[in-house]
Amino acid sequence: MTVAYKKTPVLQDITFSIPEGHLVGIIGPNGAGKSTLIKSILNLVPRASGTVSIKDKTVKDQRKIIGYVPQRGDVDWDFPTNALDVVLMGRYGHIGWFKHLRKKDREYALSCLDKVGMKPLANRQISQLSGGQQQRVFLARALAQDADIYFMDEPFAGVDATTERAIITLLNELKNQGKTVLVVHHDLQTAEEYFDWMVLLNKRLVASGPVGETFTTDLLQKTYGGKLTFLTPS
Template sequence: MIPVEVENLTIAYNQKPVLQEVSFKVPEGKLIGIIGPNGAGKSTLIKGILGLIPTAGGNVEILGESYKKQRKKIGYVPQRGSVDWDFPTNALDVVLMGRYGHVGMLKRPRKKDYEIARECLNKVGMLDFADRQISQLSGGQQQRVFLARALAQDAEIYFMDEPFVGVDAATEKAIIALLNELKARGKTVLVVHHDLQTVDEYFDWVLLLNLRKIAFGPTKETFTIENLQKAYGGKLTFLQDQALVVEDSK
């Protein structure tokens, strides 16, 4: 069964389209990078798929059904900037939130849920910080905690919105190792990503986006200079055959 199928998805803000008739079918058990210039609609795409923002048209199916019917099978790691890090809770409680789909919102977590939460914190190297308030953690540590929460959910499909932004090299290495572990377990992972120099190394498939779908397919076939130029236009330069994004001076 197709993990994620998007058909003619259109999203508009104040009647201005920010995504236009985007269609693609996600293969199972792959790491998929969603890339494109700033303002291309990458985060908007994820939020539209997850029903976090209204859509102007199109259809989304998760494992053959609507998102509402399959939401327990989906894990979501939002951008760090969209999270209220001053909320008074510790790292362990954040990870336990990933278990609510299993225990129910009005029920107390069981001993097994605490064990799973601690195990997930350990996997991301944050078990020693289980009792630390999230506001007292560094940016990279906060990101690790949210990844642990997604792990605790034990989802089938994961959406991650720029998980590598603002983290140190050690955290980035830990994140990609975790993503590969999820893939090895048959999970499907879609990641909004901005660093073009690591796309070849990190992802099996790529969705190139700039308001519309530019290209979608296996990285070796899709992540080409021709497709990058279509997506980035004049904002793209090349150095030693590696694509680099540069901002226009205008």
């Protein structure tokens, strides 16, 4: 796959596949194309060339099994809606956009809010929530989609330590259920702990594979252009 903005390549010749049931970290320097990778997979930005398949079908045909958590900066947090309504949006893929939400959809949405510790704030306007609380609401929306594969664009950005731990616990629960989760991540200090599969990216694919094979000094230096300094205990 190749993606270009105004004829300037942002991602070039990206080819990889990921087995089901992994928690995948997408890492690389700023400007490496990490968010673009997710958006191009989901057809949110056009591809210059290449194809994407999920379980041997097109992304369009697999919409019902895909969940997406965008970057917080991509969301209009002033939109007049409450946390529960945001999560209920995740149910429309199952019932259809022009059908009425059922009681069990509301109950399911509330259970998703409960999983991320936001049920007491279900009726709170999203504009009145903190950054970490907003992120939890969007994770609950993704849970409400009951997807098989999740794409998350920097879900840990700008959240406190408690929220970060709650998020990674939730992601591990999804993995243990056989779900596949792809996460754009920027913190190398936690990457090896959080993920069992890595995609190393810097406009081109550097490596993709199990964390023990890809999260190495050599491959990280190639990914970050030799600008990394590694500290080892004396």
